[in-house]
């Protein structure tokens with residue numbers, strides 16, 4: 227399988243090369259040249275790690291299948307407590323795909339526990355011996371998941387940039403307490419887009435590259451713009467479908483709808499890949515919070531990032547530039563030239579409008595909707611009171627939107643974070659008194675609901691804080707050069 231840039235400037239690249247590079251040299255994102263065909267009958271009875279090796283292997287054809295099997299077994303076994311791809315029935319026809327049973331309690335573990343192994347092996351495949359310096363801009367969850375995935379790996383360094391006051395106390399502590407000699411963490415005085423824009427600039431800066439090259443270092447990204455981030459996320463769409471078919475939720479071959487709490491458009495795009503590979507996916511519903519730039523885009527075909535930025539109770543979705551949308555535009559329009567034009571307009575004017583054919587193709591597969599913080603809180607309370615199902619603030623947005631978009635097919639909401647990652651907001655939604663500290667709120671949440679906090683979160687209280695530095699967005703370049 228070969229890869230090419232969404233903007234046409236790079237073609238015929240291997241999967242290892244795409245993963246090692248991250249962003250294409252022309253600023254585009256790497257996409258596969260074709261969609262491999264799923265073998266649904268052969269895959270339906272596989273364990274999660276076995277299925278992961280098959281799905282990932284169908285895209286990463288230049289990797290040794292035995293390596294992928296071992297890597298997937300190592301990644302999705304014990305580290306996920308045997309609950310990789312766990313599906314819960316919430317009520318009739320409504321399911322939650324719980325993606326937060328990994329080591330950092332958010333869905334990003336699925337990609338970021340596997341991708342470091344793909345990167346290290348990809349460098350070996352390409353006979354590359356340089357040190358790889360990973361730069362990550364994070365709105366919260368990516369940072370910790372990336373730190374946990376890359377910490378202690380040979381030949382890798384990682385620096386994480388998160389928006390100061392843009393994350394929960396728990397999220398901040400998860401990052402600030404990270405162990406390992408090869409990690410660095412910086413708070414950026416700004417919002418997520420400031421952090422992401424700063425990091426993207428560093429990647430595009432030839433002078434930075436030259437200075438690092440002289441020291442034997444090459445930059446790479448762990449953001450969901452990297453193909454190695456995206457491909458592991460395709461697996462759980464298949465796995466969920468097979469589990470639902472097994473329980474008789476729908477007949478084999480009938481469609482399932484998915485509703486995905488969306489920020490950078492990576493998680494939902496993985497569902498689109500699964501669909502194009504032949505999985506019977508009906509609608510992929512894109513759920514946004516008040517930063518509803520994607521809702522407007524899917525409805526009208528105009529992407530307009532020139533709008534107020536809202537800080538919400540679902541910070542991992544507080545994004546106005548959804549990078550992975552570029553991949554969808556490429557696949558539906560089939561034209562790198564068009565994509566390059568739209569992305570040029572976005573950079574220059576903050577907006578672009580796609581042609582009618584492209585919009586129609588998007589609307590054929592994607593639904594959309596959004597919910598504000600009050601609606602999300604109401605949803606947390608309703609799901610708990612009616613269904614005894616406790617969800618976090620991101621998942622709540624998707625439950626709310628799923629309600630408006632449900633048809634006759636089973637609806638699966640992707641549950642992307644443990645409710646204990648955002649204990650104060652969840653507790654407030656349930657109508658409890660809200661203590662100042664996240665840790666007191668965790669205890670109160672347990673007392674109120676009977677649900678236990680994951681050990682990885684509870685133990686943060688006593689872990690030593692290693693990183694406390696706050697920098698201006700303009701100082702990201704210097705930090706990346708240290």
Ligand SMILES: *Cc1c(COP(=O)(O)O)cnc(C)c1O
Nearest residue numbers: 367489490491492493542642643
């Ligand atoms: C990252 C994240 C999202 C958004 O996923 P994208 O792939 O960026 O669309 C949603 N919920 C949580 C909890 C996240 O961490």
